[in-house]
Amino acid sequence: MSAAQTTRTADKPTEAPPEHRREWAHMALITIGPVVVALVIGGLVLIAMGVNPLTYYSYVAGRGLFSPSGLQATLTRMGPLLLIAASLIVAFRAGIWNLGGDGQFLLGAVLVAAAGPALVEIFPVWVVLIVGLLIGAVVGMLWSVVPALLRAYQGVNEIITTLMMTFLGVSLANVLVKLAFLDPTTTVPQTRTLPVEDRLPRLFDTTVSSGLLIGLAVIIVVHLVMTRTAFGLKLRVVGANSKAAIHAGLPVPLLTVLVFGISAALAGLAGAVDILGTQGNVRADWNPAYSLTVVPLVFLARFNGFGTIAFVFLFSVLSIGGESAARKLGVPNYFSLVIVAILLVVLGLTEYLDQRRQQKVRS
Amino acid sequence: MGLFTEAFLTSLVLGAVVAGIPLLLAGLGEQLSEKAGVLNIGLEGMMLIGAYMGFLIAYVSGSTTLGFAFGALGGMAVAAIMALLCVRLGLNQIVIGIALTLGAEGITALLHNIQFSRTYPRLDAMDTLPIPLLSGIPVIGPAVFDRPVIVYIAILLVFVMIYVFRATHLGSALQAAGDKPAALDAAGVDVICTRTVAVLCTGLFAGLGGAFMSIVGAGVFVPFMTHGNGFIGIVLAMLARGKPLWVLGGALLFGACLSMTTALQVAGVDIPTDVIQMLPFAMVMLVLILAGRRASLPLALGSSYVRGAR
């Protein structure tokens, strides 16, 4: 929350400049600091594995960032991740722990993958793409109805219900792929493949999917809605102090259901973008588990949309470069999970120390 | 229907036990934490480290006993981080829980990749300890009373927990730490210390559960092998409302669902694993929908304790 306020105040430098400049430097320090520390600790892990961290990091950067094909892959990867991040920002800012993003994502993806190839036979491509995106969003939304209602009207902890729905959703997605939407022409259990020419258009002459644009547009819109509109403010009031929300006459249960709906729709949309832009089909047992890995990035950016874009970019570089490094240097891609975990712990500690410091300053 | 043959029933009960024991251990562990007021989302990570450590040590030393011991220690090590960050420093229990799970997934997958990805070693099936007389009962006998010792220990732990909860000062202290920490503090017991002990025990139990999966259940270690068992454990603990016997019942029921596929295959029915795997989760959701707000949790769950603060 504090990040949003800082950006907002930064637009009006006339209010109290010196204090805000210091605040900015402070924000930068407690945001970039944990990243550096996490990379250093990650480096120690690499040393323990017998890999020179400098070699590894420069290889990852080279493959994920400084080579044209790598950069294009990185940017394409960002599309769905940004949508997941947007989904989490809406929920977390409203104080709702939607940890069910993976189920919402995967079911959206499977139904889009099933509908896509069938629809292209009847409709023009642009209709298929729009309908596909809608299907993803609606499916994701539907998958959150039960946790939403339970939380809004029964007060049942949404962490548990969304996690359960995620496991349920992942299995259901597999069942659908294996039983309902199986492509009879291949031996690998998977859905029919959407032809490359019928997917989301690529940007200019690159291989970057326009899913990136959708992701960027959505997360910026989400950021602006959450920070600049009445609706976003209402959600933030509910998240920050639900008693104040009742005092101010906000319809808390209704807003809770809306938050679930929007958040889950965005996760489902992420699934649609991944299928329509990159994958083209869903293989059985495919589960990239984006949602839990994006949670830390959103926290790191303190729910700020622009900060999130930066961290999603960093993570994409790390994971695309890491995939190459896995083949070349023998460090599996799982290393990025370790980095994210370290990052979360360091972030937690940073916030703790920062709070302690501020208390000391005050007293 | 010729479905309920002895072979089918035996494999069903056996499957329920094999798949249920890790859930039981995880659920019992989480129950300890929750009783003391700590929501332990890192359970999955503790199980995974337990599974890895258990397998590694059992494989290297050739002793499954040592394997289980180190599996438990591995789980406790993760729990120690949790206790330090969440109980002592009061960091967000959900964020740290997710971090520990992700980190455990990453680290174990990395280590597995370095050590075993080319050889994929297997452990031999563990020796079973048939219990005289009981093991002769049809269906139940071979499935329950002709198992490795660890199965009996796990079931014994249920009764140990019941004893601890009902008949020791520790049981009362845990309950108070979760329901009214201030009252415990006033009685001169350190709340932070009580919760730390609870979280460490959770790690121990979850580590054992993970080790069971790799040593007994699979005989190998595979990355991400705990497959949501930790999260089911959390739900089991929440639904069991502090009663260890309920965790046992729930774990066996979930285990039966998870193992139904094998049993059905024995019976010649072909249903994809995934359909069966949905059953436990669907069941939990159904229970939550029906039980609604009555699903009871300790009053101070998830909030860190600061003396004098209200």
Place this chain on the structure above:
Amino acid sequence: MVGSSASPVAAQGPVVSLRQVTKRFPGVVANDHVTIDLWPGEVHVLLGENGAGKSTLVGMLSGLQKPDEGEILIDGSAIDIASPRQALDLGIGTVFQHSMLVPSLTLVDNFTLGGPWWKRPDREGVAARMREQASSIGIRIDPYALAGSLSLGEQQQVEIVRALMRGSRCLILDEATAMLTPRDAEQLGELMRRLVARGLAVVFITHKLNEALAYGDRISVLRLGKNAGAMEPQVLKSADTSAAMAEVVRMMFGTNAFGEAESGAREMRAVGGRPVLAVDGLAVDDGSVPLSGISFTVAAGEILGLAGIDGNGQKQLAEALAGQRPIRSGSLKLKGVSLEKAGVGERRSHGLRYVTDDRLGEGTVGTFPVSTNLLLKQIGDRPFWKSGVEQPAAIADNARRYVGEFDVRTPSIETPVAKLSGGNIQKVLLARELSGAAEAVIFAKPTYGLDVQNIRSSRRRIREAAEAGRAVLLISTDLEEILELADRIAVMSQGRIVGTVDNDADARRKIGELMSGMTV
């Protein structure tokens, strides 16, 4: 009533004495050179309004807080009470208003809490001692009952038994009757008499005068952190009830009470005219204090004071009027428009405003800037939002205007409101609720927890609101405040309005009687 002279240990000196004890908190002197002796065999009643310094005193005796100046003597020698545990060891037991029992444990497990972890608690032994101790003071408890299944009154009895089993010689009952049913309160009173008969020193903290007189041997009154008077046992016993009551009321509220100089006796203003706010037969469901049969009207320019001891349904009434809590039956009319089914927003737009006493809990969002908090109840309204999009210039203008007009001391309009002092947060609330087309304003404890200056400015705002023709409902537990500001005064007790009086020269006495449960 058991006379104190009958107790076997009355001849000894005081068990506990406070000598010139002073305790300061940022901006407040909670206890200012307070001196009190606690004698064995006596119920010592500590009387005082909210904020008089009673809870701070209890905090220091029970080891939660330490005095800044002065000393606490135990059996005549000065001792630092460093922790709750040490207080217990010294024989000072405290029973707080909110139970300190773990609801999900049995009583006997609550009593054995803290033993070595691996051991079995000696339940039979402790249960036997509990029963014995309980029956020795004339009560019955079931050691194996769950603490949570007991009523609050029973839980307090249990805590008294626990304090006795720990060897307490001085027992503090902090606002013990505040949340009890009358019957439970009566039983507690009888129990106190039995305890002092055994030679204990009992400190009974309350703001109910009738209880003080019925059960007390000695009365000390605190006002604004200072000793405001005391009544010795001889005096208390010899005086008849109504004379004692008058004397205590005089000590509590004073004839030359604080704030009187500013207002003088409030002149009776001619406030006639049509009622702006009319409530008739209002009933509201609530777990602890349900409301029923609430009827009153407030005319334009009139201030209706709502007096009463805290927790008698004032909060519920304010929330029901503001629309935060459903009304079961009855009517609520603002300028003739029925609003009992309207939501918070609709009532506000009709001109009904509510200044809550829970300033940070529900009144504001602490992490949000002052400017946003000023508009918390108008999110989405023009001109601050156009088609749902915020207009920073309009929002900032609005904030600057009210920060200036209401003299909110804040580094900037973007400062998170939680960083402001209580007085300035209150100004933000006042600005929000008094702005625009306010017709009727409900103030809930508007000066609670504020310092003198902010109390003055808040009261001035209330008076100005009335002078501007608004109907004002002033809910306060500070009788002085109500006497200073209100035109008429209603007294609330146990979810009902038990009487309404004009604020004339005789009002103080009549209200005191209504509050203490006598009929006028």
